[in-house]
Amino acid sequence: MIPKKALVAVAAAGAIVVLLAGCSTLSTSEKTPEAVRATGTSSPTPSPTPEAINPPELAGEWKQNNSASADGWMTATITANTITANFVTNGGDTTSLFWAGSFTPPSDDSSPYVWTSTRDEAATESALLASTDATKDFSYEDSEISFPVTIAGSTATVRMSRE
Numbered sequence: 001m002i003p004k005k006a007l008v009a010v011a012a013a014g015a016i017v018v019l020l021a022g023c024s025t026l027s028t029s030e031k032t033p034e035a036v037r038a039t040g041t042s043s044p045t046p047s048p049t050p051e052a053i054n055p056p057e058l059a060g061e062w063k064q065n066n067s068a069s070a071d072g073w074m075t076a077t078i079t080a081n082t083i084t085a086n087f088v089t090n091g092g093d094t095t096s097l098f099w100a101g102s103f104t105p106p107s108d109d110s111s112p113y114v115w116t117s118t119r120d121e122a123a124t125e126s127a128l129l130a131s132t133d134a135t136k137d138f139s140y141e142d143s144e145i146s147f148p149v150t151i152a153g154s155t156a157t158v159r160m161s162r163e
């Protein structure tokens with residue numbers, strides 16, 4: 001006859017072996033392809049990492065790069081959400097306001113980035129050469145800002161580069 005303590009020890013050892021064997025089951029990612037097919041499970045597919053969105057940085061000083069005159073050009077100052085554009089004449093001695101307005105800065109990296117600025121009426125109402133348009137469209141592409149300027153019925157596209 002087997003002593004009672006021996007039977008309890010054997011049963012306990014067997015229970016431990018069963019418990020440890022259950023804990024050592026391979027995770028899905030550790031299974032061989034054959035084991036995955038047999039159980040119908042596979043490792044989770046990693047989610048694609050979203051690419052960083054880098055909207056253009058427009059803030060700063062800009063100067064016309066397509067002026068037909070050596071002593072006259074346009075400049076623009078852009079902040080986080082405003083744009084001010086000026087005519088500069090007499091070799092830089094005279095500055096006249098053309099546009100002052102607000103805009104919503106870009107939130108994506110689309111190109112060209114086109115935005116509509118709403119005129120600041122208080123800033124432009126007494127400026128003789130300021131546009132009276134309620135809004136003005138601007139475009140940013142290839143490190144250049146462009147916008148139309150109409151004077152006396154003639155329209156030209158002004159192109160600016162960062163100073």
